[in-house]
Amino acid sequence: MKQVRIHGPDDVRLDEIPEPEPGPDDAILAVAACGICGSDVGYAKLGGVQGPAPEPVPLGHELAGTVVAVGDRVRGIEIGSRVALNPGAAGFGLGSGGPEGGFTPRLLVRGAGLGKSLFPIPDDMPFEIAALAEPLGVGMNAVDQVDVQPGEKVAVLGAGPIGLSAIATLHDRGVEDIVAIDLSETRLEIARKLGAKDTINPKNDDLWNDLGRLHGTEQLYWMDLVDTDVFIEATGSGALLKKAIERGGNGSRISVVALHRQEVPVDFMTVLMKQMRLQGAIEYPERFENMLELLARRDLGPMITHRFRLDEFSTAFEVAKSPDAGAKIMIEIG
Template sequence: MMALSRRQLRVHKPDDLRMDEMALPELTGADALIRVAACGICGSDLGYLSKGGMRGPSDTPLSLGHEFAGVIEQVGNQVCGLHPGMRVVVNPDDNLIGGGGPEGGFSEWVLVRQARAGSNIHPIPDHLPFELAALTEPLSVSLHGVNRARVTPQSKVVIYGAGVIGLGIVIGLRRRGVRDIVVVDRQQERLEMARHLGASATINPGSEDLRATLGKLHGESQKYGFPMVNTDIFIDAAGAGSLLQQTVEMCRSGTRIVIVAVYRQPVAIDMVMVMAKEIELTGSIAYPDDEFQEVIGMLGKGEVDTSTLITHRFPFDQAMAAFAQAKDTASALKVMVSIDEG
């Protein structure tokens, strides 16, 4: 018999995370109810918790969790191509799941309104573990950044940040045939992971001069008297404002800079330099359905060992400890919470 309530992690105010007992929402004809098996903690979840909500505290607590996989429990009579017992991952965008809507993946059940197979709900192979399937969302963010960069196999690419998104970008670049991949991060363990996944070089700006090292790796040139490094594309998955300005100063003419990171504050950029060098600044957020499906295919085929991205695992009863661990970015990459793997 179905429960009438569910536990749901919600942010009430800054650094106030609670496990709330909530009534199950009513299923209508176009909806699907998902029993959540696993949900990953994203950096944005930590940001929302710190701020007390999407943009700060509000009258309505914020439901957390958008990186999740599970099993369909029920479907409405208007839903096509989906059925109870089907193993799935959910594209959270349509329903703002874990992003301002009433639903969040850190819950025993999630209601997906206007459920559509291949759009906001995607079947996964039976052999794919739920915790790996839950990586579909962040790896799709990474893949979209790669696609926005319009790379070719000959591109010389620099990635700022070796968190899960940055490491996912390494994976995406390799799948697009790119081999000249430089990853920049201050944590040596993450740089080692980047090399393991296919980065050709790594730079720790805490101990190396970023510009000088890139000049050695990618070559140098000048235009209008500006000394430049010959990197073709920079993909920012770090969100460090000073680093972005440094990139504008040192990059070559025609460089493309793709912003995948979430900046919490406005950043000052020398727009004269952007104009003079004809720099392309490109934003990247979320993912279309075909990229989501491409990542599921990659995970299902086991093309890359993505299990190494998951550094810590917790049961749902220890969700508070899981979030505490996720805040320790010196040791944690992806912290995965097991909710009900059946």
């Protein structure tokens, strides 16, 4: 069978591998849909999760499918169940440096017997929608970490899939004053569909002047600030993060969910004087069902802008490298 694996920097191949056999605590999943994550693009550029690895590195961790086999000690998971996957729950780094990855027709889910990896989805939920549970969880956790409340003013920096997931979460929780910031008009249009009240494209507009116009301004000592309560930083741009720290208002919070692979200098005197909160956010809420429940009550379909077959993966991956091309790139397998 086929599986997408990294062989070195910018060397991603669709390899032929043996079909998996489940151990007593494992399950086999017939993968129906698997999304390309921004981290997949980053891993490919590096040649592995942290750099070139001694063995090929399988890709793919945003997925859903049907259980087709279970090990002898697995309980509570039935063959034929339609499920979404929590890729990190069992501790094997699925699609993120571990021995398995989701861009394949048959996936070995190690440790499925622990009951933390596979979650049933409604019969009427398309697999591609269920596959959004993983990126939705990352955006939802970014919101959770800074305790956003209805009535607060939020700026989401970056309207890729994680930023869009944060916007969908905010809107679902009754937060209305959401501003999405991105360089892609396609992504900003999706952001508006998912709940952003306003959008700013820094290619065409002055980001901080426009954000001040929308959220108001304030002055603290000698600093001219925007009156935004919360920033969700989903761009990975160190320069933009530094600017948010500089221009964010008194008592504002910044949730950093993007991967910043380069060091970002922080002016902690500014953080101190504004009593600003900087918060990292990684992975998902403790309860994975939260994402599936949101997907059941709200249409996040606009996030999926491209669909490709597994044998078209090289073309799909090139699209995923271009932020202007769209948002979530979905690989249809089953």
